[in-house]
Amino acid sequence: MKLNFILTLASLSVITGLVSATSVDLKLKRETSLLIDPAGLPTLPTVNAAKAAASAANINLDDIQGDILIGMLKNMELFFFFGIANATDFKAKLKSDILPLVTSTTQLLDNSTQPITALNIAFSQTGLLALNVTDSMSDVPFAGGQAVDPNLGDPGTTNWVPEFVGTNIHGVILLASDTLDNINSQLASLKSALGDSVTEIYSLQGAARPDNEKGHEHFGFLDGISNPAVVGFRTPLPGQAVVPTGEILVGETGDRITGRPSWAKDGSFLVFRQLKQLVPEFNKFLTDNPIQQPGLTPQNGSDLLGARMMGRWKSGAPVFLAPLADEPELGRDTSRNNDFNYADPTTGLVNTTDQTKCPFSAHIRKTRPRADLGLPENSTSNHHIIRAGIPYGPEVSTEEASSNTTATERGLAFVAYQSSIGNGFQFLQKLWADKTNFVHGNVGFDPIIGANKGASRVVNGLDPTDPTRSITLVTDFVVSRGGEYFFSPSLSAIANTLSV
Ligand code: HEM
Known part of the structure; x- marks a missing residue:
């Protein structure tokens, strides 16, 4: 039986014509x-x-x-x-x-x-x-x-x-x-x-x-x-x-x-x-631990903490370019939203002690340290993957949001492509995300995907007002269900x- 000729009513809406039509071979467009x-x-x-x-x-x-x-x-x-x-x-x-x-x-x-x-x-x-x-x-x-x-x-x-x-x-x-x-x-x-x-x-x-x-x-x-x-x-x-x-x-x-x-x-x-992503639990953690800084409402402080954990605001705007508040226009602009490398644009140097613009442990900084490494991105000592995953599971329900507890599993069906798993995904997870000592010293775990075999994780640099402050995450907001x-x-x- 040929498989590519099954037509459903739903698929009819996207089909404009038949390129070739024989009794056994319909090529749908x-x-x-x-x-x-x-x-x-x-x-x-x-x-x-x-x-x-x-x-x-x-x-x-x-x-x-x-x-x-x-x-x-x-x-x-x-x-x-x-x-x-x-x-x-x-x-x-x-x-x-x-x-x-x-x-x-x-x-x-x-x-x-x-x-x-x-x-x-x-x-x-x-x-x-x-x-x-x-x-x-x-x-x-x-x-x-x-x-x-x-x-x-x-x-x-x-x-x-x-x-x-x-x-x-x-x-x-x-x-x-x-x-x-x-x-x-x-x-x-x-x-x-x-x-x-x-x-x-x-x-x-x-x-x-x-x-x-x-x-x-x-x-x-x-x-x-x-x-x-x-x-x-x-x-x-x-x-x-x-x-x-x-x-x-x-x-x-x-x-x-x-x-x-x-x-x-x-x-x-x-x-x-x-x-698996524990979304209500992640949101509760942000609500309970807002960054406290003059001019920020508690909500702003919670949003800032989440953005600093990720390295980007929800819109996609990088915190390195928008350190205090989300800039949705920057997030939408593909000519600017990836145009940074953690170095000072004028000197070309990375400040190895200043985390006010982006924590060293932020998810995107841990998984692609850009200029932090002091290596060209195409160097044979660098590590890159193509991510091709997709979310799974339902949206958070009102009950889950109000109880701050996940009832139905949701998360990311994570897919990564590379020519070597040891140099790609495994390297990123083991030697960057999970490694507390990383490029500029003891920066702690990646707060999003860093994993400590289920034990709590210390993350440094998240609070821009106090770079010496460590935050201990007792919950893994991302739980591996294997693969x-x-x-x-x-x-x-x-x-x-x-x-x-
Ligand atoms: C549920 C788990 C995860 C979530 C929610 C998540 C979320 C994100 C988000 C929002 C971004 C920023 C958007 C972008 O730059 O494309 C990002 C970037 C990235 N993530 Fe993840 N991610 C997860 C798992 C992973 C894993 C397991 C790895 C690899 C071990 C990984 C590697 C990366 C890389 C390499 C980048 C791009 C960093 C850059 O180029 O600046 N992520 N992730």
């Missing part, structure tokens, strides 16, 4: 994008601009799965985690039924070439072995799997979704669209095509938040502003890190790891983490290696 485009996030390059950049860097965007370079712009996305029950059957279906649906980077860039529901697929180490692909991927975290990675600050797997514990998950299928109906139709036809060749292990449905919160994560902050500009894909906006293609795509210029099998070229390691490490192969690797 979109008018509206399946991606979101909130103000403040970098817009995607046009197909022509991306093709020109790709051709100059000698990479083939038609062969690279669409999610890798695009970033956090999905409207709705389902993560379908599966096990391979019958490898021979699965390989056959991977070639005949899944591969034709795998959405490339080029296809995602233009509404007219986007499918009704985009599909990407990635495999865990045990998944590759199930397919009898035994090459070493030269990536230690990937080889071991996330559940045995001791480097992430999780208190073991006690808080984990049980299905993530163990090695049963062989792969994940990502389905993205603008309606749940589209995703559900695609999933239903996919399941029917795959039959008994796979077992369904776990699913997580993500969705952009509604209305004015579109593009904002559940704590309320605009997310996805500062993904790096990958050489061969886009030209950088002011302040955007420019990173070598090989920092994200295996086997390309700048990939620091050698010895990968040739079929892995133009794939990328996909880190998945289900990160897995995957490899997202090129389309040609699926065709020529994984499905044969």
